[in-house]
Amino acid sequence: MNQHETLLSGQHITQRWGGLTALDDVSLEIERGTVHAVIGTNGAGKSTLINILSGELKPTEGQVTLLGNDVTRWSQPRRARGGLGRSYQRNTIYPDFTVSENCRLAAQAQIQRPWVWWNNAQQCQISTTNASNAILQAGLDDVSNSIAGPLSHGQKRQLEVAMCLSTHPQVLLLDEPLAGMGAEETERMLALLEQLKQDHAILLVEHDMDAVFRIADRITVMVNGKVIATDTPANIRSNPDVQTAYLGEH
Amino acid sequence: MIYKEKGKTLFVGLFFLALALYPLVGGEYSITLVNKIMIYAILALSLELLVGSTGLVCFGQAAFFGIGAYAAILLSPEDGPASVWFLLPACVVLAATYALFVGALSLRTKGVYFIMVTLAFAQMAYYVVHDTSLGGGSDGIYMYFTPGEETWLDLSNPVILYFFTLLFLVWTFVFLAILLRSHLGRALAGIRINEQRMLASGFSTYPYKLAAFVTSGGIAGMAGFLFAVQDGFVNPEMLSWHLSGALLVMIILGGLGHLHGAMIGAFVFVFLQEFFKSAEIFGDFAEHWHLGLGLTIIISVALLPKGLVGLPELVQKRLFGTQAG
Numbered sequence: 001m002n003q004h005e006t007l008l009s010g011q012h013i014t015q016r017w018g019g020l021t022a023l024d025d026v027s028l029e030i031e032r033g034t035v036h037a038v039i040g041t042n043g044a045g046k047s048t049l050i051n052i053l054s055g056e057l058k059p060t061e062g063q064v065t066l067l068g069n070d071v072t073r074w075s076q077p078r079r080a081r082g083g084l085g086r087s088y089q090r091n092t093i094y095p096d097f098t099v100s101e102n103c104r105l106a107a108q109a110q111i112q113r114p115w116v117w118w119n120n121a122q123q124c125q126i127s128t129t130n131a132s133n134a135i136l137q138a139g140l141d142d143v144s145n146s147i148a149g150p151l152s153h154g155q156k157r158q159l160e161v162a163m164c165l166s167t168h169p170q171v172l173l174l175d176e177p178l179a180g181m182g183a184e185e186t187e188r189m190l191a192l193l194e195q196l197k198q199d200h201a202i203l204l205v206e207h208d209m210d211a212v213f214r215i216a217d218r219i220t221v222m223v224n225g226k227v228i229a230t231d232t233p234a235n236i237r238s239n240p241d242v243q244t245a246y247l248g249e250h
Numbered sequence: 251m252i253y254k255e256k257g258k259t260l261f262v263g264l265f266f267l268a269l270a271l272y273p274l275v276g277g278e279y280s281i282t283l284v285n286k287i288m289i290y291a292i293l294a295l296s297l298e299l300l301v302g303s304t305g306l307v308c309f310g311q312a313a314f315f316g317i318g319a320y321a322a323i324l325l326s327p328e329d330g331p332a333s334v335w336f337l338l339p340a341c342v343v344l345a346a347t348y349a350l351f352v353g354a355l356s357l358r359t360k361g362v363y364f365i366m367v368t369l370a371f372a373q374m375a376y377y378v379v380h381d382t383s384l385g386g387g388s389d390g391i392y393m394y395f396t397p398g399e400e401t402w403l404d405l406s407n408p409v410i411l412y413f414f415t416l417l418f419l420v421w422t423f424v425f426l427a428i429l430l431r432s433h434l435g436r437a438l439a440g441i442r443i444n445e446q447r448m449l450a451s452g453f454s455t456y457p458y459k460l461a462a463f464v465t466s467g468g469i470a471g472m473a474g475f476l477f478a479v480q481d482g483f484v485n486p487e488m489l490s491w492h493l494s495g496a497l498l499v500m501i502i503l504g505g506l507g508h509l510h511g512a513m514i515g516a517f518v519f520v521f522l523q524e525f526f527k528s529a530e531i532f533g534d535f536a537e538h539w540h541l542g543l544g545l546t547i548i549i550s551v552a553l554l555p556k557g558l559v560g561l562p563e564l565v566q567k568r569l570f571g572t573q574a575g
Contacts, residue, residue, distance in 0.1 A: 054450065080452035092447035094440060105440050108433055109452030115461070117434040124433065167451055 004031045006065075007201040008053065008084070008171045013062030015048050015225075022048045023059070024225045030171060030201040035193060037204045037212045040222035046205045047089075049222070050173050053203070054086045055079040067170065081109065085169030087160040089176045095149030099140055099159055102148050103131035107166035131166050138162035138192060154185030161192065172202045178211055190215055213237065221245070257562075262423070262510050269416055273409050281412050282480070283524070288415045289476045291516040294500045295422050296469035298512035301501060303430055304462045305442030309365045309494050310352065310372025314345040314467040316489030317375065318474025320385050321345070323393045323484055331399035338397075341475035342468045348375070349467020353460045369491060380486040390485025397479060405479050415476050419513075422469055426509055429465075438462055499547060505557025514558050522546055 008030040015023040023045045030036045038046050051057040053064055055076035064072045071079050080086075094102050101122070107130035108114045108121065122128070135144045138158045143151060148159060157177055164172055177193075178186050186208070193215055196202060206212050212219065213233045220230040223245045229236060236242055269288070273281055293315055300306045318341040325340050326332040356367040379385035396406035405411045429435045437458050440448045448455050478484050487493070496519065504515025526532065526539035526546075535542075554560050 056449075075454065076449045077452045077454045080450055086450050088446070088450075092444050092450070094443045094447070096443070101436075105436055106447075106451040108436065109448075111433075113433070114437065114453065115434050115458065117429045117432045119433060120431050121433045121436040122431070163447070163451065 004033055006031050007067055008203070009065045010049070010053055011063045011065070013049070013052055013059045013064070015045075015052060015057065016060045022225050023052070026062075026222070026225070026227050028220050028227070028230060030203050032170070032199070032201045033197060034217040035197050035202045035204055035215050036218045036220065037206060037216035038220045038222060039206070039209070039212060043224075044222040045225040046222060047175065048225075050086070050175055050203070050205055054084060054173050077109070080167060080169075083168070083170040084173065085164030085167050085171070086173040087157075087164055087175055087177055089179060091156045091160055093148045093156055093159050093163065095147070097148055098145055099135060099148055099151070099162075100128075100131060100144045102159060103134050103162050103166040104128055106163040107131045107134070107168075110167055127166075130168065134162045134165035137165055137195075139188065152185070154181050154188065157181060157185070157189060158192065161189075161196075165196075170200060172196065172200050173205075174202060175205050176207060177204070178206055178208045186211060258508075258510060265510070265513070266416070266420055266423075269419075270413075273412055278408055281408050283520075285408070285412045285415050285480055286477075287517050287520045288412075288419045289473050289480065290497075290500065290520060291513045292415075292419050292422050292476070293470055293473040294497055294504070294512040294516040295419075295426055295509060296466045296473065297497050298501050298506075298509060299426055299429075299438075299462055299466045299469070301498070302506040302508065302512070303426075303435070303442065304438045304459060306357075306459060306463070307365050307498075308368045308463075308466070309491065309498070310368035310370075311466070311470055311497050312489050312491065312493035313352070313372035313375040314349055314470035315474040315477070315493065316379070316484070316486070317348050318342065318345040318471030319478040319484040319488050320379060320391075320474075321471070322397070322475045322478035323391050324385065326393055326395065326397065328394055331395035331401075332397045334398045334403055334405065338472065338475050342471045345471020345474060346464050346468035349464045349470075350460070353463030353467070357456060357459050357463065369494070372489060372491060372494060376486055376489040376491075379489060385484070385486070388486060390483055393478060393482045393484075396482065411476075411480060415480075418472060418476065422472075423509055423513070430509070434458065434461065503547060503550060503557060505554075505559030508557070508559045511557050511559040518558060519547075 006029045011027050013023055013026045026049060038049065040046050048057065052059045055074055063070060066079060067083055071082065104127050107127035111124065111126050135141055138161055140155065140158055140162055143155060161177060178189055181189060190211060193202060204216065216233055218230060219233055219236045221228050221236060221242045228245055229239050229242050231239065272284055276284065297308065297311045300308045321341040321344045322337055325337060352368065352371040356364055356371065359367050380388050385391055398405045403410065405414060437453055441455050441458060445455055500515035500519045501512045503519055505511030522543050526542035527536055529536040554564065
């Protein structure tokens with residue numbers, strides 16, 4: 001495994017909505033073994049970018065490459081099966097299912113015949129094993145048999161990540177995984193991301209600047225749909241353009 | 251949770267046992283009535299697969315039912331009884347084919363648009379049989395020979411037809427119960443709760459929804475066949491939106507998301523209908539039976555938000571302050 005190989009890249013991505021240009025010629029590369037954070041004010045185009053990279057949106061122009069394949073025209077499910085996992089700003093868990101069943105269902109997408117109608121899904125060895133591993137990795141093994149709905153906010157965010165991991169992704173697109181978390185929960189999630197980056201490429205969209213500067217290996221700063229800088233945290237912190245446009249008082 | 255599941259299984263087993271024993275005590279009229287209710291129960295189960303299990307609110311289920319019923323008569327020869335083993339699969343395939351066509355187009359829409367598109371397709375089918383000579387126009391058409399006549403499976407015999415319908419009701423229930431706990435069923439549940447997450451996990455959700463739609467249409471077609479055999483007559487009202495609406499009321503009344511809820515809903519709905527239509531009980535007011543039925547359903551839904559299947563839990567909560575199971 002090449003530790004710093006590029007697993008996901010977007011080249012010259014432009015997204016226009018009528019007269020509005022949401023993304024303007026954005027390029028970035030996400031490497032294995034790194035956390036690449038994307039920061040920017042509201043409306044900077046971060047969510048549009050993550051939606052294009054995950055396949056939820058097709059770009060007006062530009063190309064998306066995943067594990068060396070041009071996936072620009074691939075649907076979102078095909079990209080997910082191809083090694084791309086994503087979490088959302090809002091929780092997208094199944095609140096009436098147990099933690100274990102949440103992850104098992106996500107893992108089911110990766111098995112050979114996920115549509116079989118005659119076998120009991122809960123007895124599927126492959127998806128159950130993958131789900132258990134993801135739950136263990138996300139630190140949710142204590143609550144694996146609990147119904148997901150009543151879990152704490154932090155545990156739900158962990159579950160969101162565990163559901164991504166259940167699909168065996170190589171690239172993780174995490175949209176504000178720390179949103180609404182307390183200090184202790186944030187620490188737990190950062191430790192998890194630190195552990196995950198060993199063998200994944202992680203793109204992190206996050207508003208918690210302290211956390212971003214602590215964990216990110218590279219940071220891309222976006223303003224009004226354009227990338228104004230991509231660099232290491234130390235260089236981003238001292239970049240005058242970034243200070244003027246975004247970080248301000250940081 | 252385990253006790254709840256066991257209780258549910260026991261209830262369903264006793265329910266089917268009671269239905270199997272009913273012809274020993276019931277007269278011909280009541281056997282025919284219960285048979286009709288069992289057909290509606292099969293139809294309600296078909297809609298439950300879409301609405302309660304997949305989250306697709308279809309307002310055109312009557313079309314598949316009607317197509318199955320019309321096919322049963324139009325495909326029957328005029329000079330003798332048709333074979334059940336040809337006619338029944340033919341009705342199912344025709345209804346499922348129309349469901350494939352409707353589903354392929356309507357599943358590209360969501361929410362209220364999906365409801366309206368399924369209604370539009372059902373009305374289209376309604377007007378085809380209503381305004382053309384294909385199915386006898388607004389007068390409908392008769393079945394001259396009941397399938398299986400003069401064979402061991404003589405469906406013109408009400409008791410044989412009763413057990414034939416019961417067999418298919420049990421088959422539908424068991425088939426759907428197996429399907430819903432399978433990979434396909436869990437994927438449908440995931441689509442109902444959060445389709446966005448299913449897509450992000452790698453499920454191409456469209457074929458799953460289409461499979462549910464076609465399966466549901468085929469089961470509705472089977473119910474249509476049974477209805478045509480029982481009545482020996484079909485008319486365009488079988489495809490009307492009134493029936494689609496009544497089916498939605500049945501599954502909501504019984505309790506969405508529960509197969510036994512769909513069956514309970516069908517039974518209670520038809521019993522309520524017969525009750526409020528009874529001139530012996532309500533006298534002249536019986537002609538306003540819609541009012542009594544409507545008010546009862548509104549009160550039931552208001553008091554039992556989980557439907558009739560939620561009644562034991564509610565009673566236990568009231569009596570003992572704990573939840574059932």
